[in-house]
Amino acid sequence: MSINYKPEEVEMMKEAYTDNPSRETVEELAETLNKSIKSIIGKLSREGVYKKTVYKTKTGEDPVTKKELVEELADLLDISYESVAGLEKSPKTDLRKLRDTINEWRGE
Numbered sequence: 001m002s003i004n005y006k007p008e009e010v011e012m013m014k015e016a017y018t019d020n021p022s023r024e025t026v027e028e029l030a031e032t033l034n035k036s037i038k039s040i041i042g043k044l045s046r047e048g049v050y051k052k053t054v055y056k057t058k059t060g061e062d063p064v065t066k067k068e069l070v071e072e073l074a075d076l077l078d079i080s081y082e083s084v085a086g087l088e089k090s091p092k093t094d095l096r097k098l099r100d101t102i103n104e105w106r107g108e
Contacts, residue, residue: 005043009033013040014049021051069095076102 005013013033017025026044030037044050057063066088074081076099087095 004035004039005033010043010047013044014047017044017049021049023053064092066090066092066095069099073099073102076106 013029016029019025026037026040029035030040033040041050055063069092070084070087071081073087073095074084077084
């Protein structure tokens with residue numbers, strides 16, 4: 001079994017990433033240590049310091065799929081998802097508007 005990282009490299013990686021937990025730091029570490037980005041992320045993950053990047057929409061919200069919106073609508077209307085599954089073809093903004101309108105009617 002070969003050792004991929006020296007203890008001092010691991011400490012340097014952990015310190016650098018903890019100080020600036022970003023993709024740029026991972027890329028710099030990969031270049032500095034002549035390792036792949038995947039290898040750096042893997043090691044940081046095993047060391048318990050890597051934080052997965054959480055995607056946000058342009059408006060800063062958590063992303064929601066059309067399917068999730070249609071499932072939410074089905075729950076709000078107390079009907080089966082299958083009976084409204086075709087709504088997934090609708091624009092996401094329209095689905096949000098419909099959901100919000102139903103919530104307003106319900107007083108939520």
